[in-house]
Amino acid sequence: MAKILLIEDDPDQVMLYSIKFKMEGLDLICAYNGREGLEMARREKPQLILSDVVMNNMDGMEMLKQLKADPKIKDIPVVMLTNLNKKELKEKAKELGAKDFWAKTEVMPQEVANRVKKMLKIVK
Amino acid sequence: MIALFILIVAILNFILGFYVFLNNPKGRINISFGLSSFLIGLWVFLNFIFIKYTSIYVLQAIYTLAPFIIISIAWWVASLQTVKPSKSFVRINALFILFNCFWGVLMFISPQMIEKVNSALDYTTGSFFNVFTVYILILFFIFIIYFSLQYRKSDKIFRDQMRLIFLGIMMTVVIAAVVGFVLPAFGITRFNFLDSPSSIFFIIFSFYSIIKYKFLNVRVIGTEVFATFLVFLSFLGLLRWIDLSDLVLSAAIFGATIIFAGLLIRSVFTEIKRREEVEKLNVKLNKAAVELKARAKHLEKLLQMRSEFLDIASHQLKTPVSVIRGTLSMFQDGSMDKVSKAEQKKFLNNVFQKANKLNVIINDILRASEVDTDEFVIDKNSAKPIQIEDVATCVYNDLIDSAQERKLKLEIIKPAKKLPPILSNADFLEQALSNLVNNAIKYTAQGQVKIILSQDQDNIIIKVEDSGVGIPLADQKKMFDKFARASNAVNMYTDGSGLGLFIAKKIIEAHKGGQISFVSQEGRGTTFTVTMPIIKK
Numbered sequence: 001m002a003k004i005l006l007i008e009d010d011p012d013q014v015m016l017y018s019i020k021f022k023m024e025g026l027d028l029i030c031a032y033n034g035r036e037g038l039e040m041a042r043r044e045k046p047q048l049i050l051s052d053v054v055m056n057n058m059d060g061m062e063m064l065k066q067l068k069a070d071p072k073i074k075d076i077p078v079v080m081l082t083n084l085n086k087k088e089l090k091e092k093a094k095e096l097g098a099k100d101f102w103a104k105t106e107v108m109p110q111e112v113a114n115r116v117k118k119m120l121k122i123v124k
Numbered sequence: 125m126i127a128l129f130i131l132i133v134a135i136l137n138f139i140l141g142f143y144v145f146l147n148n149p150k151g152r153i154n155i156s157f158g159l160s161s162f163l164i165g166l167w168v169f170l171n172f173i174f175i176k177y178t179s180i181y182v183l184q185a186i187y188t189l190a191p192f193i194i195i196s197i198a199w200w201v202a203s204l205q206t207v208k209p210s211k212s213f214v215r216i217n218a219l220f221i222l223f224n225c226f227w228g229v230l231m232f233i234s235p236q237m238i239e240k241v242n243s244a245l246d247y248t249t250g251s252f253f254n255v256f257t258v259y260i261l262i263l264f265f266i267f268i269i270y271f272s273l274q275y276r277k278s279d280k281i282f283r284d285q286m287r288l289i290f291l292g293i294m295m296t297v298v299i300a301a302v303v304g305f306v307l308p309a310f311g312i313t314r315f316n317f318l319d320s321p322s323s324i325f326f327i328i329f330s331f332y333s334i335i336k337y338k339f340l341n342v343r344v345i346g347t348e349v350f351a352t353f354l355v356f357l358s359f360l361g362l363l364r365w366i367d368l369s370d371l372v373l374s375a376a377i378f379g380a381t382i383i384f385a386g387l388l389i390r391s392v393f394t395e396i397k398r399r400e401e402v403e404k405l406n407v408k409l410n411k412a413a414v415e416l417k418a419r420a421k422h423l424e425k426l427l428q429m430r431s432e433f434l435d436i437a438s439h440q441l442k443t444p445v446s447v448i449r450g451t452l453s454m455f456q457d458g459s460m461d462k463v464s465k466a467e468q469k470k471f472l473n474n475v476f477q478k479a480n481k482l483n484v485i486i487n488d489i490l491r492a493s494e495v496d497t498d499e500f501v502i503d504k505n506s507a508k509p510i511q512i513e514d515v516a517t518c519v520y521n522d523l524i525d526s527a528q529e530r531k532l533k534l535e536i537i538k539p540a541k542k543l544p545p546i547l548s549n550a551d552f553l554e555q556a557l558s559n560l561v562n563n564a565i566k567y568t569a570q571g572q573v574k575i576i577l578s579q580d581q582d583n584i585i586i587k588v589e590d591s592g593v594g595i596p597l598a599d600q601k602k603m604f605d606k607f608a609r610a611s612n613a614v615n616m617y618t619d620g621s622g623l624g625l626f627i628a629k630k631i632i633e634a635h636k637g638g639q640i641s642f643v644s645q646e647g648r649g650t651t652f653t654v655t656m657p658i659i660k661k
Contacts, residue, residue, distance in 0.1 A: 012447045012474045016454065019467075023459055054439060056611050083442035086435065104446035108453035 001027045002120050005046035007037035007063065008081075009055045013104070017050075020109040026116065034058030038066055041073050047120055050112070053082040053089065061089075061096065068097040077119065081112070130172040132356075133324050137165030139352060140327055156200035161330075163193045164296075164323050171319065180241045187238070187256070188228035190304070191263055195220055197293060198267050201274050204286065220263065227256055245314045257305040264301060292329025296322045351385030436607045440485050440621060444478035451475050481621075488621035491555065492606065495630035502549050502634045509545035509659055510553070512584050513538055516575050519557045527565050533572035534565070543577060544658045546584050548635060556631040559624035560588040560652050566620065568592030568649070579658065583637075586654040595644040603642070604629045612646060632656070 004026050008014050014030050021028040029044055031037035034051070035058040041049060049067070053060035060080055068074050077099040082089075085103040093101050099119070102112065141161025148154040167189045174182040195217060202209045231237045236250035275286055299322035303315040331350070358374070358381040451471050454460050460468055494500065516536050527534035557575075564573040571591030578585045595603055599610040607622035632638040637657035644650035 010443065010447065012478065013450070015474075016447065016450050016471075019463060020454060020459060023462060056609075083439050083446055084435070085442075105442045105449060109450050110453065110457050110459070 001025060002048070002117075003027045003029065003044060003046045004116060005029050005031065005037065005040055005044065005049045006081075007031045007034060007049065007051040007055070007060065009033060009052060013052075016109055017112070020113055021116075024113040024117065026113065034060060034063030037063050038070075038073075041067060041076060042070070045073070046076060048116060049076055049078045050081045050116070051078060053080055053084050053093075061093065064093065064096045064098055079116075079119070081107075127172055127175045130168060130175065133327070134165050134168035134172055135356070136327050136353065137161050137168055137323060140330060141165060152203040153200070156196065156203045160193065160196040160200050163189065163196050164326060167193060168323055175244045178241060178244050180238060180247075181232075183238055183241055183247060184231045187304075188224075188231050190300070191220070191224040191227065191260060194260075194263050194267050194297070195224065198270060201271055201286075204274065204278065223259065227259065231256075245316060247308070247313050247316075248311070249308050249313075254309050257309045260301065260305055264297060288329045288332055289326075292326040295325035295329075299325075351388050354381050355385050357381075433606060437485075437489050440607060441482065441489075444482045444485070447478045448475050448482075485621040485623075488623040488627065491627050492623045492630075495552075495627055495634065500630065500634050501636075502547075502552060502631070502638075503636065504547065507547045507549045507635075510548050510550050511545055512543055512553075512577055512586060512656070515548075515550060515554050515557060516577060516586070518554055519561050520575065522558060523561050523565060526562070527573060530565060530568070531570065532565060532568055534561075534575075535572065536575045536577065538577040539579070543579055543584055546635075546656045547659050548656065552631045552634070556628040556654070557586065557588070559628040560654075563620070563624055564588055564590035564592060564650070564652075571649075583655040583657055586656070587651055588654075589649065589651040591649040594646040594648050594650055595642070596646045600642075600644065604640075 004021060006014065006017055006028055008017070008030065009032050011032075014032075018028050018030070029040060029046065031040045033055045037049070037051060038058070040046075051060040051063060058066075060082065064078055064080070067076070067078065074097075078097070079100045079102060080090075080093045080098050081102050081104055083104050085106075090101040100115075102115070107115070138161070141158040141164075144154050144161065145158030167186060170182055170186045170189065173179075174186060198217065199209075202213060230252065234250070234252055236252040237256065238253065239248040239250045241247040271286075271290060275283060275290070278286060300319040303322075304319035307313070307315055355378075358378045451460075451474060454471075460471065463471075513536075516538070520534060520536050524534055561573060561575060568590045569592065573591075574587070574589045576587040576589060578587075593610075593612050595610045596612055599608070599612075602608045603610065604625050606626045608625070609620075609622050629640050632640040632654055635656055637655075639655045640652065642650055642652045
């Protein structure tokens with residue numbers, strides 16, 4: 001079962017994705033801030049990371065920067081999943097090495113799960 | 125002939141000084157220039173008297189006046205600078221004036237200064253006169269050094285003006301110093317008649333400077349003086365008539381000169397007036413441009429703040445929307461059919477809470493926009509005398525249920541005696557106080573929240589005290605910012621908009637004299653203090 005790491009500070013979002021991903025046969029592990037997410041990435045070696053941007057205790061962009069600087073985990077693809085839908089932010093995330101940038105209000109949990117599955121097949 | 129020339133030079137000096145002074149009687153530059161011109165004119169006039177009457181007293185007066193002229197020119201040079209003369213400059217000048225007075229007295233009482241006068245071109249100086257000459261030369265060199273320093277400090281236009289006038293002064297002073305002081309000290313007095321006419325150089329270069337550079341902004345003065353000079357010359361011609369036809373011709377020339385002079389002055393006046401109007405318009409235009417630039421900058425800053433506010437506000441709004449949409453989409457695509465009824469209920473409850481949060485955020489954003497302007501003030505036009513006890517009771521009644529739900533004790537502590545009224549708007553003040561008490565309840569896990577009312581001599585003091593999580597020191601500075609949230613409270617309470625404290629501060633500070641502050645210790649609780657001025661009787 002593919003292991004996905006979700007870094008998200010809103011417990012309601014976490015609960016929603018947990019159920020949807022479980023139904024889709026994906027193993028979702030969760031972290032509630034960037035720092036925790038980095039530690040979990042190093043420990044669990046997920047196949048994909050979905051990360052929020054606005055979080056206390058290390059935001060998503062800083063997490064991405066540090067992840068790409070760590071040779072052991074730098075190859076894990078990261079998708080930013082956020083409510084901030086700004087062009088500059090998208091460009092910066094791509095520059096830092098994000099695979100993609102999805103807006104939470106636009107992409108429903110089912111669509112997120114579909115895109116993740118598609119992406120993992122490509123990665124594989 | 126030379127006497128007449130000296131008289132004309134004296135009159136020209138008086139005219140020059142008088143007109144420059146009249147142009148701006150309150151200007152430091154005009155006063156000091158006028159004084160210098162007047163003193164030079166007086167000095168030249170005394171020379172005229174001396175040539176005519178050969179009196180020792182007049183000669184003594186001429187020599188007494190000379191060092192004062194140098195001091196007056198130094199004052200004029202000092203007045204050209206925008207800053208007032210320094211204290212040391214004033215003190216040194218006062219000292220020299222004292223010396224000048226001393227020499228003046230000595231000049232009149234001691235025969236060692238001027239021994240005797242035989243004629244206008246033949247007088248004998250005493251031994252003290254040589255010392256006086258040295259003093260004059262020292263004074264002269266100090267003036268040159270001072271002038272050079274001021275010259276280096278000045279801008280280009282002033283330099284050009286000063287260069288010309290300096291040349292005039294130099295020629296006058298050097299000639300006067302040589303024929304009036306140095307040569308007499310060696311017993312040669314026959315060239316003395318040349319000293320005072322030398323001030324014609326000062327007059328010529330001053331006029332040239334006035335006309336070429338609009339020196340002292342008195343081009344019109346130059347024209348007036350020139351015109352007066354022409355009228356004066358034609359008047360002299362009129363006085364020297366020989367026969368009737370000569371008189372008629374001279375009178376005609378005199379009349380024509382007056383008309384010409386009048387027209388000349390009028391045309392220069394018109395041009396100066398037009399130029400002044402253009403300059404005034406130019407000044408206005410420049411002022412408007414500066415104002416426009418400042419406004420554009422302010423607008424740019426406002427737009428940037430607005431853009432930042434919109435970014436954060438849209439994020440705050442989208443956060444509950446994404447949960448609502450996500451959950452409802454899962455009900456719609458049948459995913460929720462596969463979870464238990466209890467879990468379905470939990471998700472629906474989440475959706476309801478997120479919708480409530482959305483409502484709170486929208487209301488707070490609207491209120492924040494309302495209070496976040498410079499125009500938002502609560503003054504006598506929008507406020508009336510109110511009792512703080514009434515406002516506190518309303519807040520208590522609104523929030524007591526929410527406190528009891530969280531098993532917290534909410535109480536109002538107030539003095540037995542009725543507090544004096546404050547000038548406020550009850551709706552806004554209730555919102556501010558409600559935001560403080562609501563935060564206290566939401567961020568307090570156990571214990572109590574107190575609303576404490578009191579007064580000092582000038583103010584009503586409202587304290588909202590809780591035994592909650594407190595605000596970490598690192599977060600305390602930003603707590604009144606829009607969407608600020610303490611790092612230790614992020615996951616505790618998510619129904620707020622992050623605008624409560626911002627709105628409270630804006631409302632309190634919209635009152636004249638209204639202040640809000642807090643003290644907090646992480647893990648021990650927070651106390652917000654609001655002070656509002658009591659209405660003075």
